[in-house]
Amino acid sequence: MPTPQTYKEKGLNTQEVTQRLKKFGYNELPEKKEYTGLKIFLSQFTSFLIIILIIAGTISLALHETIDGLAIFAIVVINAVIGFIQEYKAENAVKALKKMVVHTAVVVRNGQKKEIPIRQLVPDDIVIISEGEKMPADMEIVEAFSLRVDESMLTGESVPVNKRPGTGKEGKLYKGTIVTAGRATGKVIKTGINTEFGKIVELVSKQEKTRSPLTIQLDVLGKKIGLIILVLIAILFGLGFIRNIPIVDMFMTSVALGVSAIPEGMPIIVTLTLAIGVQALARKKAIVRKMNAIETLGATTIICSDKTGTLTLNEMTVKVINTDFKEIEIPGQGYEFKEKIKLTTPEQKKLLEICENNNNSSINDKNILRDPTEIALKILTRKASFTKQYKELDEIVFTSERKMMSSLHQVGKEKEIYSKGAFEEIIKRCTRILKNGKIQKISRSDIKKYEKLAEEYAQKALRVLAFAYKPCNNKFDENNLIFVGLVGMLDPPRKTVAASIKTAIKAGIRVKIITGDNAITAKAIGEQIGMPIHNIITGKEIEKMSDSELKKALKTTEIFARTSPQHKYRLVDLLKRQGEVVAVTGDGVNDAPALKHADVGIAMGIKGTEATKEVADIVLENDNFTTIVNTIEEGRRIYHNILAFIKFMLAANFDTIMAVGLLTVMGFPLPVLPLQILWINIATDALPALALGQSPAPPGIMEERPHPKQERIFKKFFGFIMVAVVFQTIANLAIYFYGISVDIASGIDTSILGDPSHARTFVFTQIVMFELFFVFICKEEKSITIKSILSNKSLIGAVLLSFIFQLLMIYAPFMQTVFKTVPLTATEWLVIVALASTSLLVPKTTSIMKKIFGHWIRR
Secondary structure, X not given: OOOOOOOOOOOEOHHHHHHHHHHHOOOOOOOOOOOOHHHHHHHOOOXXXXXXXXXHHHHHHHOOOHHHHHHHHHHHHHHHHHHHHHHHHHHHHHHHHHHHOOOEXXXXXXXXXXXXXXXXXXXXXXXXXXXXXXXXXXEEEEEEEEEEEEOHHHHOOOOOEEOXXXXXXXXXXXOOOEEEEEEEEEEEEEOHHHOHHHHOHHHHOOOOOOOOHHHHHHHHHHHHHHHHHHHHHHHHHHHHHHOOOOHHHHHHHHHHXXXXXXXXXXXXXXXXXXXXXXXXXXXXXXXEOOOHHXXXXXXXXXXXXXXXXXXXXXXXXXXXXXXXXXXXXXXXXXXXXXXXXXXXXXHHHHHHHHHHHOOOOEEOOOOEEOOHHHHHHHHHHHHOOOOOOOEEEEEEOOOOOOOEEEEEEEEOOEEEEEEEEEHHHHHOOEEEEEEOOEEEEOOHHHHHHHHHHHHHHHHOOEEEEEEEEEEOOOOOOOOOEEEXXXXXXXXXXXXXHHHHXXXXXXXXXXXXXXXXXXXXXXXXXHHHOOOOOOOEEEHHHHHHOOHHHHHHHHOOXXXXXXXXXHHHHHHHHHHHHOOOOEEEEEOOHHHHHHHHHOOEEEEEOOOOOHHHHHHOOEEEOOOOHHXXXXXXXHHHHHHHHHHHHHHHHHHHHHHHHHHHHHHHHOOOOOOOOHHHHHHHXXXXXXXXXXXXXXXXXXXXXXXXXXXXXXXXXXXXXXXXXXXXXXXXXXXXXXXXXXXXXXXXXXXXXXXXXXXXXXXXXXXXXXXXXXXXXXXXXHHOOOOOOHHHHHOOHHHHHHHHHHHHHHHHHHHOHHHHHHHOOOOOOHHHHHHHHHHHHHHHHHHHHHHHXXXXXXXXXXX
């Protein structure tokens, strides 16, 4: 084990930091701009169908169809602007995700430890480094304790390397590498682009864009639908040619149908909806690092949660100490130490020595830093007015496997080893005890008494730590220790957790506590937060169980105590093999494999290490279990809205092509003109469809079962979509033939496509009105109410705007000339609205058809 040096410098002062910032700049790497507004705008014109549409507009102008040509170009530009706004917002929202997690480092400045954003680090800064942290800059090691570092991102070597003060690479720490064990103090030598990582930034900065499974599924679905529609359009074009419809008109109609029917913009709108949802989750203190986590959140069936800091406040307070079998209650709550206590016996003084020195936390007038357990122990020493600090020579760091830590100190001319940790780990290493002011051989009776005391404290939901020491002559080890006493600390449950547990259970989500604490304390906390507890299993019991035995136990066990990260990984793996969708919380470096393996990995923003944050899907800013449940609810809302949007887009995109196809086959004139089709695509698909993503969560969304992971969307809504298409097609045919009769009565020849027509105006308006009604149907899974309609102000605004635009198409003289429409009478409006309102029957009809045809039709 390396022998560390002791670092005594007070660090840089404020003036020195300012000078270095001016000279070296911020500790950050330049970002490569992959997307610009112009690029995104120009990309809107690269679609095959849009190019065809531009060609069609050019042909119209060449044939002196000036109004039609200009109208086509206007619609192309409007479509491009809408697409640009959607994609630009989506890109910016995705970029914003990277800036939501602010990485920090603990430095020594002006003689005090403080936490700062890593971008503010400068050369010569003194940085305190702990297990699980990512190096914020290149540094030389000043002191190190059992330090091991993963440098695979620089060297490709997967095995962590030992580090110690010295020359060469062994004494250097490099930006981006991760501490897998131990702790250290480092002095910054290079920042930003000047670091070793900065030199290879061009090689590593080009990251592949992550796409969610839903977006990929929709992209594939859109291409398949597009291929089918292109075939149908080609058939329609052929039929039109056979029916002697002018080639230019049929060509324009075919292109317009293609633009309208192929849902090529669906993945972009889904990405935008997800990105807006991510921003909403950020306001709820959940930073989403990977957007596909939102989809998985709604499917979560099990939450595997830590206890400390997640279910509890993570504000440890020492409530009781016990030395020499004498119990002393400690007053106060939290991190205040105004109330003073007297601890004067030799045993109590020795316990205070260990609490003060075997401790890496920092308490001063401005900052309280590091682990809450260690902070609570230092608060205890402050209450007892004990601040005797000894020079630290070495340390065996705490790990979740060992569940204890020890440190070597220079006490006057002698050296002493101080140890603290889980009672069962400390007591088994003790051969003596400090009792009645003397060191005595520890008896079986002493051990039994302390075991009973530890159990009693645990039953009161206290976290129990044991303390021991021994003089050190030569070897720094943890054997033959002298037992000193116990400390019982209270970490009360968060007030909102009990209600959140009930919400999770109602939502069909099971909660399991996986903790390093003992079973009795975990059970006491579980009972306080209202968890139904049927069984508890410890880490030692897990090790003795086969996979089949543990799978069986998982069904009836809510608490897993005294577990290691390896146990957590195994539990997550077995749950996933059972078909569960698992969300897992973690904070330590060794939790990273379990978080990475989970369906949704959730890292703690406050006490979590950089290692866990790197692999997590979500980072909780407040480490609160309630935030997890709120995040799942928000994930369900977002997923529900995406499904509503998909239902609407897929159903709406088929109706026009069905009507045009049937009437062309039957030998009737076109029911809608190309420009009208293009306008429908903008009026109904763009505004209302996007507004669906803003809908609030429907009542009872957290009383439903989780949705299947990666469910097949088209299959899920096939019946619903087909029923909607049938209703819309029937309405289109009915209003078309009604319009034909009005045209005949008015002496209008419907076959002349260049003249205004009642029939085409009726169909044009009916399609828009049907879809404006239909969008509210897609929003709700259940029956529509006035309250549910009014719940989404954005959707109401989008529908009203689309309706106003439609009125302009019908009554504005210029628009009448461009879109070949005629004014509608009140009676005609009543007929159109009556037929459009049949969309309200789609859910009930789908439900009836499902009962009749069973699994053939699924909503």
